[in-house]
Amino acid sequence: MKTRIVAELFSPSLLPVALLSKGHIKWANASFESIPADIRSQLIKQEKVLVHDYLFERLSCDERELLIGTPFVSTQHERKLIRELLPALATGGDPWLTCARVLGPMIGKSELVAVKHQSEDADELLGHWYDGDTLPPRRLTSEHAIAEKVYAAKDDRLLFANPAQEYPEDSLVADSRPLYFASQRVDSNDKPRGYLALLESGNIDALAENLRLLQLAGDVLAGHFASEPEALPESDDEQLHPRDELTGVPGRSAFDAALEKAELRYLQTEKNCEMAMLDINGLSAINNLKGIEYGDRVLKLLAKGLKSICRSGDRVFRFGGDEFVLLMPFGKHAPPLIKRLKQVESQLRKDTGIETFSLAYGISSLSETQGSSDDLMLLCDRRLRDSKAEQRKET
Numbered sequence: 001m002k003t004r005i006v007a008e009l010f011s012p013s014l015l016p017v018a019l020l021s022k023g024h025i026k027w028a029n030a031s032f033e034s035i036p037a038d039i040r041s042q043l044i045k046q047e048k049v050l051v052h053d054y055l056f057e058r059l060s061c062d063e064r065e066l067l068i069g070t071p072f073v074s075t076q077h078e079r080k081l082i083r084e085l086l087p088a089l090a091t092g093g094d095p096w097l098t099c100a101r102v103l104g105p106m107i108g109k110s111e112l113v114a115v116k117h118q119s120e121d122a123d124e125l126l127g128h129w130y131d132g133d134t135l136p137p138r139r140l141t142s143e144h145a146i147a148e149k150v151y152a153a154k155d156d157r158l159l160f161a162n163p164a165q166e167y168p169e170d171s172l173v174a175d176s177r178p179l180y181f182a183s184q185r186v187d188s189n190d191k192p193r194g195y196l197a198l199l200e201s202g203n204i205d206a207l208a209e210n211l212r213l214l215q216l217a218g219d220v221l222a223g224h225f226a227s228e229p230e231a232l233p234e235s236d237d238e239q240l241h242p243r244d245e246l247t248g249v250p251g252r253s254a255f256d257a258a259l260e261k262a263e264l265r266y267l268q269t270e271k272n273c274e275m276a277m278l279d280i281n282g283l284s285a286i287n288n289l290k291g292i293e294y295g296d297r298v299l300k301l302l303a304k305g306l307k308s309i310c311r312s313g314d315r316v317f318r319f320g321g322d323e324f325v326l327l328m329p330f331g332k333h334a335p336p337l338i339k340r341l342k343q344v345e346s347q348l349r350k351d352t353g354i355e356t357f358s359l360a361y362g363i364s365s366l367s368e369t370q371g372s373s374d375d376l377m378l379l380c381d382r383r384l385r386d387s388k389a390e391q392r393k394e395t
């Protein structure tokens with residue numbers, strides 16, 4: 001190994017490289033020189049050493065040795081992602097938004113989108129991490145958009161350079177004109193459920209770093225969808241079951257249809273479903289004190305709060321007046337509903353400024369009534385009344 005050739009080859013390298021002769025450094029590049037002296041002498045003595053995220057190895061020839069450090073891939077970000085994302089997904093709420101909220105702060109200044117596949121021609125951008133914050137959800141059309149390719153591709157991972165040139169009608173890339181768009185599709189039951197993507201404007205090193213996290217988050221999401229109980233079939237015929245105009249959630253007739261389907265499914269397959277009937281305590285007093293519009297706002301905030309604790313198979317309905325119903329299909333373990341409802345109550349106290357805001361609820365599941373939806377309604381209603389009576393006694 002000629003010193004001159006080694007020096008010419010490795011001087012510009014960012015990898016630490018040293019040429020050793022009889023256990024002494026004959027030549028080293030700047031990257032190697034930047035390692036503290038005590039660690040350098042340790043490196044010279046030992047066969048294989050892990051230092052500063054580098055794995056040092058030796059290539060020998062004619063009594064000389066080339067010591068080269070190659071980056072040792074640190075898994076600390078991946079472990080942090082798993083440790084934070086899994087429990088966050090388990091607490092409920094929309095998985096796409098949860099994913100953006102957990103992954104966003106880990107990817108620095110990069111832009112991240114978490115997109116739920118809604119229908120053939122439309123998607124919902126639920127988690128958009130941009131400039132250190134999540135932006136409000138918005139609808140995306142997939143026609144002439146990058147999403148078409150993401151869903152049609154054989155590979156679940158794609159990288160596009162200058163995507164705005166190829167997809168000028170795609171608002172996702174046309175507005176911010178990123179240099180790279182890297183996507184990780186999330187499938188379950190061989191169907192695309194949506195995708196995660198990074199939009200990177202220049203920092204290719206950041207893209208390379210964050211790609212691993214993106215793919216891992218996509219895999220965790222796919223696992224989450226696979227482990228979730230099958231969603232209740234949506235009665236999305238809006239003509240037949242119009243949504244509640246004030247809160248935007250489905251109303252009474254949609255609930256009746258969904259409960260009927262849940263009953264049928266339980267009787268056919270024993271797939272269980274938890275139901276909660278909820279009622280705001282003292283909405284009439286809120287109306288009287290603060291006005292009907294304020295009461296309306298409380299109802300809207302409650303609908304939003306209830307949606308936020310729903311997993312993708314769960315549904316919220318406005319039963320009427322100040323009453324809501326939740327239907328949550330589940331497998332082995334019922335969702336921790338009381339804990340989640342307490343979270344909603346405490347969020348509502350903050351959002352409405354009403355320190356005494358509280359809910360009464362009655363909870364049961366189809367297995368408790370041997371699959372009878374009528375009995376389930378009666379049981380939930382009785383528990384709701386009991387809870388109201390109990391709370392009245394306390395105040």
Ligand SMILES: Nc1nc2c(ncn2[C@@H]2O[C@H](COP(=O)(O)OP(=O)(O)OP(=O)(O)O)[C@@H](O)[C@H]2O)c(=O)[nH]1
Nearest residue numbers: 246279280281282283284285287292295296321322
């Ligand atoms: N602002 C507003 N109020 C509504 C709406 N629908 C029903 N309400 C009010 O909700 C209240 C429901 O009455 P109650 O069931 O007696 O409920 P409450 O005042 O919360 O009393 P308790 O349930 O016994 O704690 C009535 O005052 C209705 O006017 C609505 O769409 N907007």
